[in-house]
Amino acid sequence: MRDSYREQLDDILTDLVAMSQMVSTAVREATNALLEADIHSAEQVISGDDKIDDLQADIEARAFSLLARQAPVAGELRTVVATLRMVTELERMGDLAAHVAKIARLRYPEHAVPDAMRPNFVRMADVAEKMVIAAGQTLNDRNIQNAQELQARDEEMDDLRKSQFRVLLGDDWNYGVEAAVDVALLGRYYERIADHAASMARRIIYVVTGQFPAHEVWPQP
Amino acid sequence: MRDSYREQLDDILTDLVAMSQMVSTAVREATNALLEADIHSAEQVISGDDKIDDLQADIEARAFSLLARQAPVAGELRTVVATLRMVTELERMGDLAAHVAKIARLRYPEHAVPDAMRPNFVRMADVAEKMVIAAGQTLNDRNIQNAQELQARDEEMDDLRKSQFRVLLGDDWNYGVEAAVDVALLGRYYERIADHAASMARRIIYVVTGQFPAHEVWPQP
Numbered sequence: 001m002r003d004s005y006r007e008q009l010d011d012i013l014t015d016l017v018a019m020s021q022m023v024s025t026a027v028r029e030a031t032n033a034l035l036e037a038d039i040h041s042a043e044q045v046i047s048g049d050d051k052i053d054d055l056q057a058d059i060e061a062r063a064f065s066l067l068a069r070q071a072p073v074a075g076e077l078r079t080v081v082a083t084l085r086m087v088t089e090l091e092r093m094g095d096l097a098a099h100v101a102k103i104a105r106l107r108y109p110e111h112a113v114p115d116a117m118r119p120n121f122v123r124m125a126d127v128a129e130k131m132v133i134a135a136g137q138t139l140n141d142r143n144i145q146n147a148q149e150l151q152a153r154d155e156e157m158d159d160l161r162k163s164q165f166r167v168l169l170g171d172d173w174n175y176g177v178e179a180a181v182d183v184a185l186l187g188r189y190y191e192r193i194a195d196h197a198a199s200m201a202r203r204i205i206y207v208v209t210g211q212f213p214a215h216e217v218w219p220q221p
Numbered sequence: 222m223r224d225s226y227r228e229q230l231d232d233i234l235t236d237l238v239a240m241s242q243m244v245s246t247a248v249r250e251a252t253n254a255l256l257e258a259d260i261h262s263a264e265q266v267i268s269g270d271d272k273i274d275d276l277q278a279d280i281e282a283r284a285f286s287l288l289a290r291q292a293p294v295a296g297e298l299r300t301v302v303a304t305l306r307m308v309t310e311l312e313r314m315g316d317l318a319a320h321v322a323k324i325a326r327l328r329y330p331e332h333a334v335p336d337a338m339r340p341n342f343v344r345m346a347d348v349a350e351k352m353v354i355a356a357g358q359t360l361n362d363r364n365i366q367n368a369q370e371l372q373a374r375d376e377e378m379d380d381l382r383k384s385q386f387r388v389l390l391g392d393d394w395n396y397g398v399e400a401a402v403d404v405a406l407l408g409r410y411y412e413r414i415a416d417h418a419a420s421m422a423r424r425i426i427y428v429v430t431g432q433f434p435a436h437e438v439w440p441q442p
Contacts (some may be wrong), residue, residue, distance in 0.1 A: 064302060071292035081285060081305065088306070177401045178390050184402040188409060201254050 005070045012062055012083055013139065019055050020200075021096030024129055024141050026052065026097035027193060031125035033104035034186070035118065037111045045101035052094035059087045078210065080202040086139070089203075091198040093132060096189045103182055112182045114175040117167060121186070124160045127153050128190045131197035138204050147201035157160075157194040161187055226291045233283055233304055234360065240276050240311050241357030241421075245350055247318035248414060252346035254325035255407070256339065258332045266322035272435065273315035280308045299431065303424040307360070310417040310424075312361045314353060317410045317417075324403055333403045335396040338388060342407070348374050349411045352418035359425050368422035377413040382408055 035041035063083045103112050138146040164187045247266050254263035283302045324333050334342050359367040385408045
């Protein structure tokens with residue numbers, strides 16, 4: 001472990017960025033498992049979730065220890081507290097990627113997503129993955145502009161989810177109840193990944209500016 | 222605001238218990254909205270969620286201020302950090318209750334839950350509400366025994382969710398796709414309320430003992 005307090009905080013943030021990369025990989029692999037009915041990808045995401053959980057526990061312990069031994073103030077206290085939040089959000093995103101992979105595994109060798117919904121999920125998965133990557137980059141750069149751009153993607157996710165329900169509940173749905181339930185839950189999981197990424201971005205804005213973005217500008221999910 | 226540091230921490234915990242009561246009321250009202258197709262209850266839960274969010278913001282600000290000005294250590298630092306987590310879990314439970322109420326409102330004057338699933342939801346909602354109440358009481362008493370008993374309820378919730386899927390995907394399901402999607406999402410919301418209550422209880426064990434309950438004893442959701 002490095003000695004100085006500032007170095008330890010930098011190391012925590014570096015690991016948080018690494019964790020966001022593990023999570024974006026998990027989201028990408030889970031999507032591959034889902035859309036290609038790839039059982040190998042599914043198993044990898046499910047078993048790999050433990051590594052994300054371990055990194056969470058490690059980052060939490062170090063952030064807590066910093067609080068206990070160094071009693072940071074002002075911007076650095078905000079950073080440590082935001083770290084404790086962001087690590088929880090990333091852990092949840094990892095869980096959600098594993099949930100997607102579990103549905104893919106459950107339906108294997110069939111595809112859980114019917115052809116009619118495939119373009120919607122390709123887009124949804126892409127938005128979710130890009131949001132996780134953007135949240136990680138924003139954390140790395142502390143660039144508020146990036147964080148604010150995440151909002152536009154979050155709105156796209158909402159639109160995709162709405163159009164999903166239109167297809168699901170429309171007269172042309174003839175894939176039955178099981179596929180409908182899978183699609184509804186899968187859509188929910190991707191939507192939640194996006195919500196957590198957006199929430200992470202709000203915490204970064206808070207770290208940099210000391211203020212949460214106004215509700216009217218960026219409503220809480 | 223009270224003066225002494227210990228009093229301020231006590232006030233925060235008192236408000237956290239009050240917040241858990243607001244959330245358990247929201248869960249009960251949302252269930253009433255759902256099972257009785259009661260639009261008044263639905264509207265109340267949805268509009269009342271702002272009050273829960275406001276209390277979250279207030280508790281967070283005070284916990285942060287305690288960290289900044291008092292630099293607590295040991296058990297008190299654990300308590301403040303756990304407070305920041307628990308307040309987030311409670312805010313999510315409030316959101317999930319509002320999600321339940323929104324589905325009830327969307328289907329009004331019809332019932333979102335078909336008769337065949339009603340007993341399952343009565344049970345599920347009861348378990349979820351009791352878990353929120355138990356989490357609040359555990360926080361109030363700092364009694365680990367209560368927290369550990371929450372585990373049994375969490376397992377009952379898992380069983381209820383599994384039996385829900387059996388009915389939903391069984392040959393006798395003749396309520397169509399829309400009801401199936403509603404049931405799948407509603408089941409997910411109640412399950413997540415229970416997960417958050419269980420997670421809150423784990424944090425209370427952590428506050429009291431300084432250690433998280435072992436994974437094998439109480440697996441993370």
